[in-house]
Amino acid sequence: MTANTNQPTHTRAYADVLHDPIWVRIGLSGIAIGFIVLFLCIPLALVMVEAFAKGWQAYWSALILPDTQAAMRLTLLTAMATVPLNTFFGIAAAWAITRFEFFGKSLLTTLIDLPFSVSPVISGLIFVLLFGLQGWFGHWLSAHNLKIIFAVPGIVLVTLFITFPFVARELIPLMQEMGSEEEEAALSLGATGWQTFFLITLPNIKWALLYGILLCNARAMGEFGAVSVVSGHIRGLTNTLPLHVEVSYNEYDAVGAFASASILAGLAVVTLVLKTALEWRQGKK
Amino acid sequence: MSILLTNISKRFGQFSALHDINLEIPEGELVALLGPSGCGKTTLLRIIAGLEKADHGRVLLSGEDKTEQHVSHRGIGFVFQHYALFRHMTVFNNVAFGLRVKNRRQRPSEAQIASKVHALLELVQLDWLHDRYPDQLSGGQRQRIALARALAVEPSVLLLDEPFGALDASVRKDLRQWLRNLHHELNVTSIFVTHDQEEAMEVASQVVVLNHGRIEQQGSPSDIYDHPANEFVSGFIGQTNVFTLDAHDAEWLQTTGLQVTQQGAIAHVRPHDIEITKALDSSKATAVLKDWQHLGALIRIELIKNTDNDKKTTLFAEMPNEQFKRLQVNKGDPVDLNIRQAHWFH
Ligand SMILES: Nc1ncnc2c1ncn2[C@@H]1O[C@H](COP(=O)(O)OP(=O)(O)OP(=O)(O)O)[C@@H](O)[C@H]1O
Ligand SMILES: [Mg+2]
Numbered sequence: 026m027t028a029n030t031n032q033p034t035h036t037r038a039y040a041d042v043l044h045d046p047i048w049v050r051i052g053l054s055g056i057a058i059g060f061i062v063l064f065l066c067i068p069l070a071l072v073m074v075e076a077f078a079k080g081w082q083a084y085w086s087a088l089i090l091p092d093t094q095a096a097m098r099l100t101l102l103t104a105m106a107t108v109p110l111n112t113f114f115g116i117a118a119a120w121a122i123t124r125f126e127f128f129g130k131s132l133l134t135t136l137i138d139l140p141f142s143v144s145p146v147i148s149g150l151i152f153v154l155l156f157g158l159q160g161w162f163g164h165w166l167s168a169h170n171l172k173i174i175f176a177v178p179g180i181v182l183v184t185l186f187i188t189f190p191f192v193a194r195e196l197i198p199l200m201q202e203m204g205s206e207e208e209e210a211a212l213s214l215g216a217t218g219w220q221t222f223f224l225i226t227l228p229n230i231k232w233a234l235l236y237g238i239l240l241c242n243a244r245a246m247g248e249f250g251a252v253s254v255v256s257g258h259i260r261g262l263t264n265t266l267p268l269h270v271e272v273s274y275n276e277y278d279a280v281g282a283f284a285s286a287s288i289l290a291g292l293a294v295v296t297l298v299l300k301t302a303l304e305w306r307q308g309k310k
Numbered sequence: 311m312s313i314l315l316t317n318i319s320k321r322f323g324q325f326s327a328l329h330d331i332n333l334e335i336p337e338g339e340l341v342a343l344l345g346p347s348g349c350g351k352t353t354l355l356r357i358i359a360g361l362e363k364a365d366h367g368r369v370l371l372s373g374e375d376k377t378e379q380h381v382s383h384r385g386i387g388f389v390f391q392h393y394a395l396f397r398h399m400t401v402f403n404n405v406a407f408g409l410r411v412k413n414r415r416q417r418p419s420e421a422q423i424a425s426k427v428h429a430l431l432e433l434v435q436l437d438w439l440h441d442r443y444p445d446q447l448s449g450g451q452r453q454r455i456a457l458a459r460a461l462a463v464e465p466s467v468l469l470l471d472e473p474f475g476a477l478d479a480s481v482r483k484d485l486r487q488w489l490r491n492l493h494h495e496l497n498v499t500s501i502f503v504t505h506d507q508e509e510a511m512e513v514a515s516q517v518v519v520l521n522h523g524r525i526e527q528q529g530s531p532s533d534i535y536d537h538p539a540n541e542f543v544s545g546f547i548g549q550t551n552v553f554t555l556d557a558h559d560a561e562w563l564q565t566t567g568l569q570v571t572q573q574g575a576i577a578h579v580r581p582h583d584i585e586i587t588k589a590l591d592s593s594k595a596t597a598v599l600k601d602w603q604h605l606g607a608l609i610r611i612e613l614i615k616n617t618d619n620d621k622k623t624t625l626f627a628e629m630p631n632e633q634f635k636r637l638q639v640n641k642g643d644p645v646d647l648n649i650r651q652a653h654w655f656h
Contacts, residue, residue, distance in 0.1 A: 207394050210390060210396070214407055214408035214459070
């Protein structure tokens with residue numbers, strides 16, 4: 026056990042307390058790292074390998090296909106529509122839950138988590154039941170020539186539903202912990218409600234808010250199940266990027282599928298980096 | 311600004327936090343709101359400030375009914391129990407906040423704000439800390455910054471919720487004196503909450519004793535100390551020895567020279583109203599000296615009642631050190647007691 030004696034004293038103190046022999050520590054770390062490599066890194070690398078299997082040229086031409094471009098645009102549009110709305114709703118819900126007493130508050134708190142607890146496919150189906158041709162509002166909608174299901178509005182609506190919890194769930198615990206004393210102090214000093222929000226509340230929650238927005242955005246761009254149910258898979262019209270990946274793959278267009286997937290993977294990596302940066306920022310505060 | 315509260319009541323669900331509070335505070339007073347934990351002090355203060363809405367009753371400032379007015383328009387300075395400094399702002403910006411959020415017509419220029427903030431920071435003797443953040447300050451410093459911040463908008467009423475609650479004893483003592491002087495200088499009507507009776511007596515010109523959401527007594531410190539309205543006030547303000555007048559206690563009290571034919575079933579005796587002399591006849595001594603502790607200039611003496619029955623309860627007496635030395639008594643000595651006066655309650 027020479028390895029033990031070479032260690033700096035503070036880790037030795039830990040080892041003494043925890044009584045974990047070195048092989049346990051190495052073994053557990055090995056398993057964790059192995060798992061991550063096997064199930065996270067290798068698939069990610071494989072996406073890249075497959076995307077470039079036929080060279081840069083093929084990769085590039087797959088990306089500039091009109092259908093791929095349309096899918097990217099739709100994904101961006103969906104994110105741009107849902108993220109700001111859910112940021113607003115999330116702040117409003119967190120504010121209401123942490124700052125007011127009202128009837129049904131605990132029910133609301135539970136309901137915020139609903140999109141997380143039902144399967145996305147069910148979420149999609151709910152919207153079909155509501156707005157589809159045979160649905161509750163189907164008759165009225167078709168009478169007014171409005172199309173929601175198998176069209177862009179349906180995709181936006183269902184994404185809005187799926188990504189609703191992210192911002193609120195980041196903010197609620199933080200705002201609960203913060204308490205309302207600082208806001209009350211601002212009010213007693215003559216600040217208006219808006220001034221109090223922008224000068225006191227927002228600076229205190231901004232990192233958590235950004236974090237929530239980031240997660241919300243990642244999900245809005247990446248959602249598959251629910252969107253798949255309401256989209257109708259019309260190429261160039263109602264396919265988002267994740268759907269486009271599936272369609273391409275099913276049509277044996279491996280390069281096309283993996284090229285689109287690489288965009289999503291790249292998005293995931295960027296999200297991860299930003300997320301780490303935000304966490305580091307929050308930890309420093 | 312004078313403060314007038316009429317019939318203020320407040321419930322939280324089934325729990326009645328304040329019950330029919332009537333209170334008048336004249337302009338320029340420094341009033342202590344005194345009471346045990348959970349008796350409703352903070353709630354009352356928040357109702358005056360407009361941070362909480364009373365279920366019944368009215369709040370009048372300078373004779374004007376402000377019950378429905380929003381907190382941001384009441385012109386009240388509120389210092390919170392835990393300071394509530396804006397943690398993301400420097401000390402300077404904390405104090406400047408109230409000036410900067412004024413609407414454009416009333417807002418002073420940045421230069422005016424700066425000079426006013428520095429003047430306030432000098433008033434609380436902390437100008438050298440102006441670019442620190444709240445978490446880089448000590449508790450006493452935070453307290454004074456919170457006060458400076460509240461004073462910046464020139465409130466007509468200042469409400470302080472346990473301003474010294476979280477501080478250690480010596481800092482408390484300094485700040486008490488300092489608060490009194492500050493009040494003398496500014497002369498703004500102020501209420502401060504405390505559950506420390508000594509603090510209330512030392513700082514305030516008027517003391518309001520609160521218990522279970524009701525006002526038990528209001529008056530000057532000496533008034534409340536010398537003429538407590540009821541058992542609770544007497545027990546809460548300073549130490550007392552409590553006697554319940556069954557036959558034995560009554561008989562024993564007679565031997566100390568107190569007139570027992572009076573007034574009530576319960577007697578409260580302040581420790582300094584008990585005079586001790588060496589027993590002339592040890593078989594007839596009224597008490598036995600058990601122990602003593604030094605409290606600075608005073609000495610506290612523990613005595614055990616000399617009675618036939620089993621009620622050998624402990625009494626406390628206080629006297630100056632010098633006087634105690636002249637007595638020349640030791641632990642276990644029999645002593646005679648002379649009780650000068652008591653407060654009687656039913
Ligand atoms: N928002 C609330 N909901 C329910 N009960 C409350 C609420 N605020 C206060 N209370 C109750 O009202 C009573 C008075 O509370 P308050 O905060 O005024 O006490 P306090 O005198 O300031 O006590 P302390 O000295 O401990 O600060 C307490 O029993 C408390 O439990
Ligand atoms: Mg309190």
